[in-house]
Amino acid sequence: MSDLLLKINGLSASYGDEDIIKDVSFGMLPGEIVCIVGESGSGKSTLVKAIHGMSDLQITGGNIVFEGTDLATLPSKVRRKLMGNGIGLIPQDPGASFNPIRKLDVQFKESLAGHDMPYDEDKIDKMLKTIGLADGKTVLKNRPFELSGGMNQRIAIAAAMMFEPRLLLCDEATSALDVTTAGAVVEELLKIRESNGTSILLVTHHLGIAKKMADNIGIMKNGRLIEYGSVDKIFESPENEYTRNLIRDVPRLKKKK
Amino acid sequence: MSIKKQIAKRIAELIIILIILSFLTFLLMYLAPGDPAEKRLSSQGVAITKEVLEAEQERMGLLRPFMVRYGEWFTGILHGDWGVSFKDDLPVAPKLISGLKNTTILALSSLILSLIVSIPLGIASAVKKNSVLDHIVRLLSFIGNALPNFLISVLLMYFLCIVFNLFPVVADGSIQGLCLPALSLAIPMAGRFTRQIRTEIMEQLDQEYVTGLRTRGVSEKDILIHNVFHNASGHIFTIIALQIGTLMGGSVVIETIFRWPGIGKLVMDSINARDYPTIMGFVLIMGTIYVVINFISDVLYHVLDPRV
Amino acid sequence: MKKQKAKLRKRVIIAAVFAGILVLIAVFSGVLAPNDPYATNSELIRQAPSAQFLFGTDNLGRCVLSRVLIGARTTIASTFFLVAISFIIGMIVGMLCGFYGGIVDDILMRIADLMLAFPQMVVAIAVAGILGGGLGGAMIALGITMWTSFARLARSHTLSIKNEPYITAARLQGKNGLQIMMTHIMPNILEPVLINALTQIGTTMIGISGLSFLGLGVVAPQAEWGSMISEARAYIQIAPWAVLFPAAATVITIIVFNYLGDAVMEYRKAE
Numbered sequence: 001m002s003d004l005l006l007k008i009n010g011l012s013a014s015y016g017d018e019d020i021i022k023d024v025s026f027g028m029l030p031g032e033i034v035c036i037v038g039e040s041g042s043g044k045s046t047l048v049k050a051i052h053g054m055s056d057l058q059i060t061g062g063n064i065v066f067e068g069t070d071l072a073t074l075p076s077k078v079r080r081k082l083m084g085n086g087i088g089l090i091p092q093d094p095g096a097s098f099n100p101i102r103k104l105d106v107q108f109k110e111s112l113a114g115h116d117m118p119y120d121e122d123k124i125d126k127m128l129k130t131i132g133l134a135d136g137k138t139v140l141k142n143r144p145f146e147l148s149g150g151m152n153q154r155i156a157i158a159a160a161m162m163f164e165p166r167l168l169l170c171d172e173a174t175s176a177l178d179v180t181t182a183g184a185v186v187e188e189l190l191k192i193r194e195s196n197g198t199s200i201l202l203v204t205h206h207l208g209i210a211k212k213m214a215d216n217i218g219i220m221k222n223g224r225l226i227e228y229g230s231v232d233k234i235f236e237s238p239e240n241e242y243t244r245n246l247i248r249d250v251p252r253l254k255k256k257k
Numbered sequence: 258m259s260i261k262k263q264i265a266k267r268i269a270e271l272i273i274i275l276i277i278l279s280f281l282t283f284l285l286m287y288l289a290p291g292d293p294a295e296k297r298l299s300s301q302g303v304a305i306t307k308e309v310l311e312a313e314q315e316r317m318g319l320l321r322p323f324m325v326r327y328g329e330w331f332t333g334i335l336h337g338d339w340g341v342s343f344k345d346d347l348p349v350a351p352k353l354i355s356g357l358k359n360t361t362i363l364a365l366s367s368l369i370l371s372l373i374v375s376i377p378l379g380i381a382s383a384v385k386k387n388s389v390l391d392h393i394v395r396l397l398s399f400i401g402n403a404l405p406n407f408l409i410s411v412l413l414m415y416f417l418c419i420v421f422n423l424f425p426v427v428a429d430g431s432i433q434g435l436c437l438p439a440l441s442l443a444i445p446m447a448g449r450f451t452r453q454i455r456t457e458i459m460e461q462l463d464q465e466y467v468t469g470l471r472t473r474g475v476s477e478k479d480i481l482i483h484n485v486f487h488n489a490s491g492h493i494f495t496i497i498a499l500q501i502g503t504l505m506g507g508s509v510v511i512e513t514i515f516r517w518p519g520i521g522k523l524v525m526d527s528i529n530a531r532d533y534p535t536i537m538g539f540v541l542i543m544g545t546i547y548v549v550i551n552f553i554s555d556v557l558y559h560v561l562d563p564r565v
Numbered sequence: 566m567k568k569q570k571a572k573l574r575k576r577v578i579i580a581a582v583f584a585g586i587l588v589l590i591a592v593f594s595g596v597l598a599p600n601d602p603y604a605t606n607s608e609l610i611r612q613a614p615s616a617q618f619l620f621g622t623d624n625l626g627r628c629v630l631s632r633v634l635i636g637a638r639t640t641i642a643s644t645f646f647l648v649a650i651s652f653i654i655g656m657i658v659g660m661l662c663g664f665y666g667g668i669v670d671d672i673l674m675r676i677a678d679l680m681l682a683f684p685q686m687v688v689a690i691a692v693a694g695i696l697g698g699g700l701g702g703a704m705i706a707l708g709i710t711m712w713t714s715f716a717r718l719a720r721s722h723t724l725s726i727k728n729e730p731y732i733t734a735a736r737l738q739g740k741n742g743l744q745i746m747m748t749h750i751m752p753n754i755l756e757p758v759l760i761n762a763l764t765q766i767g768t769t770m771i772g773i774s775g776l777s778f779l780g781l782g783v784v785a786p787q788a789e790w791g792s793m794i795s796e797a798r799a800y801i802q803i804a805p806w807a808v809l810f811p812a813a814a815t816v817i818t819i820i821v822f823n824y825l826g827d828a829v830m831e832y833r834k835a836e
Contacts, residue, residue: 163473
């Protein structure tokens, strides 16, 4: 089991009062895509926050082991350096993840410099093109508040991918995008996995996306991981009543990506 | 509207405000009780008869119509002639300028002093919210904010000059003499700044972009300096500009106590002597500086945070 | 969350009790004062604190404790009076501007803007100086700019409720503007404006005692903390108690009222 990239053991977390996620355990192999599916309030976004550990969420039980190290034991500076190219995040509202009044290229340089990575304008430009932003070089000369919400989202997604993280966390990142862009993002995520062997943990309420992307699917309800298994197992022989209901409710949009 | 146009509009407004300020200042002196001519004569020990008084009023230009006097005074000011002191017949402008120079030294040193203290403390207590440090800083700034500066200066004088004998009692314009007056002005100001800066920084730290930057691995130092403080700086300039008014009022009190030869001490002497031209000059200068500083801080705010 | 609120409520109550005690002291200072605050005695000048004179005596042999107590009345009463007058004027102006709008609103708000464009304490010193001292002059000097914050607040709150259904209903019932303002608008905007008044007490006290310190407020021999400190600082080396006791009284009073203002603001924010 030591070749697991991420191992979550009996994890519970809260914002001070009641635990929002309770006793969650699962593991991820390098290059694996796991989708956590659940309704809003199921704790799936909190799970992502617990893994990246950059909010004021408190871990109340269990631990998170990344590449063999318990994240809680890392000094905060080392932990911070892991963010970006070790663990990357496409947040729920990616557009709000940049400082709104600083030029984007400066912000890109700032985060890259923290990882001793070069600022490769052409590479970022190419990345932006693949998710539907032509003319990236000019766009990056702007400040986020000068750009539309959709543009900011794409830039933030590109920023997360740019680091080529070993584990990429996606928190409902596609829910705010239109169907075409969401499709492009999904395609791009799959390509990244293909080329870099990136593991992707994607949190969504959309079982359709999970079916398209995931190797394994976890179902969350009321803070607990109630079912976990391969895509085939979840869709062919779900054990849980709740999972069956979710599958029944998946809209039939076969033609769409 | 383009930025240039907006600035032009604001400058036009500024000029109108300054003209109104000059008018109100003049009106105030016009309506003031007490006759400067009488005061002047009695201070010179002249026996006041009706004829003598009228002659003096005529000489001081007090008998002409209001608008004529205002017009003359205003055009004079535009040409650098701020009138002649009722007290000693010397021109007002040089007095005001030399006072202003000393007041600027005092005000700037106390401003810098209070910012040196309050910016790091405000940031630190915002970052370490609810820690022991935060509680201590909040308590100190709360007390500082509650201390009137005349009281601080009297207490500082008592403890530092008399009980411990560290400083001279009278600040005659020397560097050593600058310490206590600057400290007296800086303490309550530092209390206010610390509170306000703490609030500003906390508000910025709650913004979503901070989490975004953290998840991209940007160091906490870079986040704090290049992002949080950078974004808060527009507000901080506004806070400072608004404090300038309190600082001006405070410097009148402090300069009088320590006999610092600034414009504030000048105006208190002039108030006691009913020397209207000097008081008018004081109000006009202070009002102008305040209005202009706030204008500059507005422009700066716009530059630093172009969203507004 | 509930715990937090209960804690905040407790803070408000404690602060209010202290403020209440101070106000009671001020009201009953005439009874509480052990000696005549104005009685001079050349044989008892600059006496150190003793059983007879708990706070000592000043340069004219007057009892410092009695003067501090009577001074509480001067300082607290004049502060309350000034805040109250500014509050009333501000409420009336703000409601009229917000309710009727139009040219009256434009003119009054322009005047308020103009007042805020100038440094308050500079205006106050100049005006008080020209009016030639006296507590009335000092209060006018501070009041010139003070009403504006109340007026702006009352106006914005009036604007925010003026199109509420119950106001429209009152209009349809044929009530006139004055009736609507008195019975429907005022009760609803009273709380935020009153809280603003509360937070202004500390600053106003600093302003009044500052002007008195400069000799632009109360006239001697009337007891007021600022002027007592100003008089006694000349002989602080010989009789520090004549400065330190009124100074302590000033600081404590301002701290109590500032704390009350902060506590009420935080309590309301938590709601």
